[in-house]
Amino acid sequence: EPEVTQTPSHQVTQMGQEVILRCVPISNHLYFYWYRQILGQKVEFLVSFYNNEISEKSEIFDDQFSVERPDGSNFTLKIRSTKLEDSAMYFCASRPHSEAFFGQGTRLTVV
């Protein structure tokens, strides 16, 4: 069964460092998303991506964040200068139209 895969599963980084979180969406899907979940809290929308461009982003997705789909298969989230409060689980999702399929997440720990 096709699935969304995310790497790495866990990333530890020093405050101020850049991180790139990687996702491989399901191949025939059209919409791609990044969400984050701070421990024990709700799943928060970051950004949606369609037709090779950002279609919507939240207030959380400031200038420190960027997304790319560099090669038609990977979908990456970059955080330029990490802050302690960026520590969270980051989930990638893709959907053909209705149902969204989520990856297992990357746990980002900023120290």
Place this chain on the structure above:
Amino acid sequence: GENVEQHPSTLSVQEGDSAVIKCTYSDSASNYFPWYKQELGKGPQLIIDIRSNVGEKKDQRIAVTLNKTAKHFSLHITETQPEDSAVYFCAPDNYGQNFVFGPGTRLSVLP
């Protein structure tokens, strides 16, 4: 933007009993109403969904009911089992746009 609420925030039931979680939303343009289950350490996974032209949908022990006029939909789980213990999120949306998750309901099924 969409304002999504869930009630209750936590729910404990005895194994074999039924559980009902309600989701209310604000955007009248929403036309797709999914429920996601998140187990510990995993990404959200769709368990059932309903579209705005249908009032109720059932899949074995799980059902979803929709009241579009009142802008709420509910998840019903019958004959609960310990493996139903998880956090449940609703995420109403308007196909293709970003979908906003509710704050989640932690269900505990006590053996």
